[in-house]
Amino acid sequence: MSAKESTASAKTAVILLNMGGPQNPEEVHPYLKELFQDRELLKLPFQKILGNFIAWRRTPKIKERYAEIGQYSPTLKLMEKQGEQISRKLDKINPESAPHVCVSGFRYSEPRTGQMINDLKDAERIILFSQYPQHSCSTSGSSLCDAYRWLNQRNDSQLKNKISVIDQWWDRDDYSELWAVLIKRKFEEMKKQHDLQDADIRIIYSAHSLPESYCLEKGDKYNQEITGSFKRIDKILKDKGMNHEGALAWQSKVGPQRTKWLTPGTPDVIRETKQKAILMVPIAFTTDHIETLDEIDIEFKGYADEVVDHFARVDCFNLEEKFIDLCTRLVIEHLNKDCSSKIRPCCINCEGKDCSAMREYFRSTPVHQTA
Numbered sequence: 001m002s003a004k005e006s007t008a009s010a011k012t013a014v015i016l017l018n019m020g021g022p023q024n025p026e027e028v029h030p031y032l033k034e035l036f037q038d039r040e041l042l043k044l045p046f047q048k049i050l051g052n053f054i055a056w057r058r059t060p061k062i063k064e065r066y067a068e069i070g071q072y073s074p075t076l077k078l079m080e081k082q083g084e085q086i087s088r089k090l091d092k093i094n095p096e097s098a099p100h101v102c103v104s105g106f107r108y109s110e111p112r113t114g115q116m117i118n119d120l121k122d123a124e125r126i127i128l129f130s131q132y133p134q135h136s137c138s139t140s141g142s143s144l145c146d147a148y149r150w151l152n153q154r155n156d157s158q159l160k161n162k163i164s165v166i167d168q169w170w171d172r173d174d175y176s177e178l179w180a181v182l183i184k185r186k187f188e189e190m191k192k193q194h195d196l197q198d199a200d201i202r203i204i205y206s207a208h209s210l211p212e213s214y215c216l217e218k219g220d221k222y223n224q225e226i227t228g229s230f231k232r233i234d235k236i237l238k239d240k241g242m243n244h245e246g247a248l249a250w251q252s253k254v255g256p257q258r259t260k261w262l263t264p265g266t267p268d269v270i271r272e273t274k275q276k277a278i279l280m281v282p283i284a285f286t287t288d289h290i291e292t293l294d295e296i297d298i299e300f301k302g303y304a305d306e307v308v309d310h311f312a313r314v315d316c317f318n319l320e321e322k323f324i325d326l327c328t329r330l331v332i333e334h335l336n337k338d339c340s341s342k343i344r345p346c347c348i349n350c351e352g353k354d355c356s357a358m359r360e361y362f363r364s365t366p367v368h369q370t371a
Helices: 003-009 025-036 047-069 075-093 113-119 140-154 173-194 212-218 222-239 266-271 290-304 321-335 355-363
Strands: 012-018 100-106 125-130 163-166 201-208 245-251 277-281 310-313
Touching: 012 075, 012 113, 012 140, 025 047, 047 290, 075 100, 075 321, 100 113, 113 140, 125 140, 125 321, 140 163, 140 355, 163 321, 163 355, 173 201, 173 222, 173 277, 173 310, 173 321, 201 222, 201 266, 201 290, 212 222, 222 245, 245 266, 245 290, 266 290, 277 290, 290 310
Parallel strands: 012 100, 012 125, 125 163, 201 245, 201 277, 277 310
Antiparallel strands: none
16 A cells, blocks of 8 residues: 555544754755744744844755765654554554554644645544654644644634644653663663773763743743653663763754853763763654754764763664554553543743644644643
């Protein structure tokens, strides 16, 4: 059966929400332009003008970074394979909701979330599955607002009643345990390869940063959820007998210089390391992309080479079988529950144009949230 045929015949559709990424040089500027013009992601004065200027300024550098890793964004291909594997497992384990189709829906590149909803509108159920385990208005919120705007323009009550959301799944035991398994595996590899002791390796958990005001003034709880993830995972590792130092840091700061971002920054945490080795954990990411393959693997390795003898990174979940199993469980649990809405309310001082309306829209659909 072709992908088009499987989409048309699906009883249950799952759309994996993510930012996406450029697939070739020509897509870099349009991708960055849309990203920096998104006020849910980053609020700027004169958003369209300044967003376009930042995109124009950063385009040559971003093209260079993709050249360094020898490919453009791998996110689409990885997530297509994830979707195929999740669909097969769902068909096998939960035949009553089969046939399933699991596809990607991107915020800033193809395939767009709205288009995928349209392609799957004949399914009995459509699940929007955020691939951001920790919720932020700038990531999950932006993707859901994008879906809401597409749905609201069509004003289709029948379609609305098919839609539900999986969001905010960072505090599940199986999510924390999955990270612990992958970290311990890489940790033991480093020890064996370089003849190291536990205390010789510093584990740095690195997450995408946010402007400080988003969390301290607006009330976005992303930093709290990342911190919660770090504490849960590091405790599991210590309970497994690992004797190491763990540290949380924030990466990928962009925008005006005067903006204050969450601290400490990952480069600063790397430079202050006293151990012989660093093991990086991309705690906020499920799939490899430019922030892991270039920013961590190349840029941050350069900083680390100045202070430690050895540097490694734990892979993102990508096609790890235990991750496919986790996603499958989340979908099945979602389908088998009476999904009354528990979608998180707006931030205390929310400034999002569509944030409140989006949450009200999905609150009146059979939304299930694991947190």
